[in-house]
Amino acid sequence: MRAAGATAVTSRSAAGLQAALPDVDLVIVDLTARAYDGIAAIGLATGEGRPVLAVGQHDDHELRKRALAAGASRVYAYRKLFEDGPATLSAWIAKESPA
Numbered sequence: 001m002r003a004a005g006a007t008a009v010t011s012r013s014a015a016g017l018q019a020a021l022p023d024v025d026l027v028i029v030d031l032t033a034r035a036y037d038g039i040a041a042i043g044l045a046t047g048e049g050r051p052v053l054a055v056g057q058h059d060d061h062e063l064r065k066r067a068l069a070a071g072a073s074r075v076y077a078y079r080k081l082f083e084d085g086p087a088t089l090s091a092w093i094a095k096e097s098p099a
Helices: 014-023 038-047 061-070 078-096
Strands: 027-030 052-056 074-077
Touching: 014 038, 027 038, 038 052, 038 061, 052 061, 052 078, 061 074, 074 078
Parallel strands: 027 052, 052 074
Antiparallel strands: none
């Protein structure tokens, strides 16, 4: 996030995400996190009007479909962010950030 010109607020639980939502403009959700349900986290964030980018396994097409149906604006494979993270995140931030 720093390389993309943004400040990250890290949350490792649904309660942490709920607490952080008033102070953030955008949310990135790890779909394979063990401490929270990624699909529920997307619903929580989008329910509060925050754009969501989700990240997960490249071959889990069903989870990708569920994330998009829950409201994620994009779902990227971990590899995409590893290989081209700053540019990918910069483009997403520019598209989704409030004017």
